[in-house]
Amino acid sequence: MTIELFVVAFIVFMLIAALIAVEARDLLSSVIAVGAAGFGLSVIDLLVGAPDLALTQVVVEVISLVLLIRVVLTRNDTSATEPQDALRTGVALLAGGIILVIVFFAVGGLSQQGGVPPFGQPVLSNTPQAAVPPGVSADYLARSADQTGAANAVTAVLLDFRAYDTLGEATIIFVSILGTYAVLRRLGRRGREARA
Amino acid sequence: MNQGGMTLIVKQTARLVSGFITVFGIHIALTGHLTPGGGFAGGVILAAAAVLIVLSFGGAYCSRLLTGPACHIADSAGAMMFLLVAILGYLVGGFFVSFLPQGNLFHLVSGGTMPLSNLAILVKVGAGLAGGFLALSAFRLASGAKEGD
Amino acid sequence: MGTAIYVLTFGLLVVGIYAVVAKKNIIKIIVGLLIVDYAINMLLVLMGYRNGGGAPILVPGESQAQMTSSVDPLPQAMVLTSIVIGLGLTALMVAMAVRLYEKYGTFDMSRIRRLRG
Numbered sequence: 281m282t283i284e285l286f287v288v289a290f291i292v293f294m295l296i297a298a299l300i301a302v303e304a305r306d307l308l309s310s311v312i313a314v315g316a317a318g319f320g321l322s323v324i325d326l327l328v329g330a331p332d333l334a335l336t337q338v339v340v341e342v343i344s345l346v347l348l349i350r351v352v353l354t355r356n357d358t359s360a361t362e363p364q365d366a367l368r369t370g371v372a373l374l375a376g377g378i379i380l381v382i383v384f385f386a387v388g389g390l391s392q393q394g395g396v397p398p399f400g401q402p403v404l405s406n407t408p409q410a411a412v413p414p415g416v417s418a419d420y421l422a423r424s425a426d427q428t429g430a431a432n433a434v435t436a437v438l439l440d441f442r443a444y445d446t447l448g449e450a451t452i453i454f455v456s457i458l459g460t461y462a463v464l465r466r467l468g469r470r471g472r473e474a475r476a
Numbered sequence: 477m478n479q480g481g482m483t484l485i486v487k488q489t490a491r492l493v494s495g496f497i498t499v500f501g502i503h504i505a506l507t508g509h510l511t512p513g514g515g516f517a518g519g520v521i522l523a524a525a526a527v528l529i530v531l532s533f534g535g536a537y538c539s540r541l542l543t544g545p546a547c548h549i550a551d552s553a554g555a556m557m558f559l560l561v562a563i564l565g566y567l568v569g570g571f572f573v574s575f576l577p578q579g580n581l582f583h584l585v586s587g588g589t590m591p592l593s594n595l596a597i598l599v600k601v602g603a604g605l606a607g608g609f610l611a612l613s614a615f616r617l618a619s620g621a622k623e624g625d
Numbered sequence: 626m627g628t629a630i631y632v633l634t635f636g637l638l639v640v641g642i643y644a645v646v647a648k649k650n651i652i653k654i655i656v657g658l659l660i661v662d663y664a665i666n667m668l669l670v671l672m673g674y675r676n677g678g679g680a681p682i683l684v685p686g687e688s689q690a691q692m693t694s695s696v697d698p699l700p701q702a703m704v705l706t707s708i709v710i711g712l713g714l715t716a717l718m719v720a721m722a723v724r725l726y727e728k729y730g731t732f733d734m735s736r737i738r739r740l741r742g
């Protein structure tokens with residue numbers, strides 16, 4: 281019960297940081313607020329029992345902060361003072377309200393009739409109910425130390441049971457970095473020609 | 477921020493600390509099958525060490541070892557090594573089947589091909605993200621020279 | 626309490642979507658996409674939590690049977706790669722924002738759309 285209370289407290293912290301990030305006038309303040317939200321997420325990962333994720337999230341958060349602060353600080357346009365479009369704001373808030381109502385009913389009201397299982401009972405593992413068949417995760421947990429010889433079940437799932445998915449993820453990272461090179465390349469050549 | 481990097485205190489601290497960060501990243505990636513971590517966590521830590529060096533010393537100092545083409549080559553080499561581990565699985569059974577012996581639990585050399593895959597992903601993710609950051613700061617340097625910053 | 630956790634997570638997602646749709650500054654749109662990324666990763670990790678379970682790692686001294694009561698490792702493995710992919714996407718978005726500023730001199734989307742390069 282206390283873990284759930286801590287998780288709720290940190291999610292509220294992340295919500296406040298996200299609202300500050302979205303509504304702040306100064307761009308530097310909003311970027312730093314997003315950094316705070318990322319650190320809150322890393323603490324939630326630690327509370328829920330995912331130490332690999334907490335480690336990765338902290339470092340990724342720091343690198344994202346460095347990238348965003350470099351972009352914001354060295355440009356002259358550091359404040360967002362334009363008035364907002366009322367139609368777009370209204371549409372976004374209406375869609376958000378509908379999403380929240382649907383989620384509230386799916387998690388709270390319908391979970392007895394086979395909706396989203398309540399917090400604390402994972403979907404793909406053995407549940408106490410007899411009607412639900414055991415899923416893949418219970419299988420992986422039972423087999424991981426014998427069949428793969430690794431003590432870390434997450435690494436065993438990532439690199440042995442689901443290695444094909446990891447190949448796909450490596451491809452995505454490769455393509456996104458390639459896109460960064462491609463977007464930034466032309467000015468380099470033009471800059472060299474302008475200086476030469 | 478200009479080509480020269482930062483002040484002396486920052487440079488000395490970066491000199492002392494960046495070696496530790498690199499070794500820490502490699503350690504987290506290599507013992508990924510025993511402790512939390514793995515290739516992805518080690519890769520981003522390695523990229524963070526590269527970001528520290530580029531920020532403290534400036535782009536001009538890094539143009540000897542930590543260049544764009546070096547990161548491209550390391551990135552592609554990591555991806556090729558991962559594919560090689562996958563294809564060599566055909567010797568044993570099929571795609572991605574582990575072809576090294578399992579070994580004892582909790583030993584460093586255990587878990588089949590997992591340490592090799594962790595190493596490949598470490599090189600790939602670390603070099604890729606460091607290269608992306610280098611491209612961004614080189615772009616800034618070029619545009620800054622044009623504006624007369 | 627479980628309902629509150631899921632509704633608050635989707636509230637974070639709604640804040641991110643609102644920032645992407647209704648804001649005119651490119652940096653605010655990038656911040657909104659980052660918040661959507663955090664919300665989705667958090668939702669996946671929270672759906673794999675088991676009451677009273679620990680991390681899915683064997684410690685030397687534990688038996689194999691204690692692993693069956695740990696939290697779900699499958700969403701954690703997928704979210705681990707998703708976090709690093711989010712960093713690659715942030716780098717790509719920041720590169721595009723830098724190019725746009727270089728060409729138009731402003732971060733304001735309405736002014737960029739009106740110019741039509």
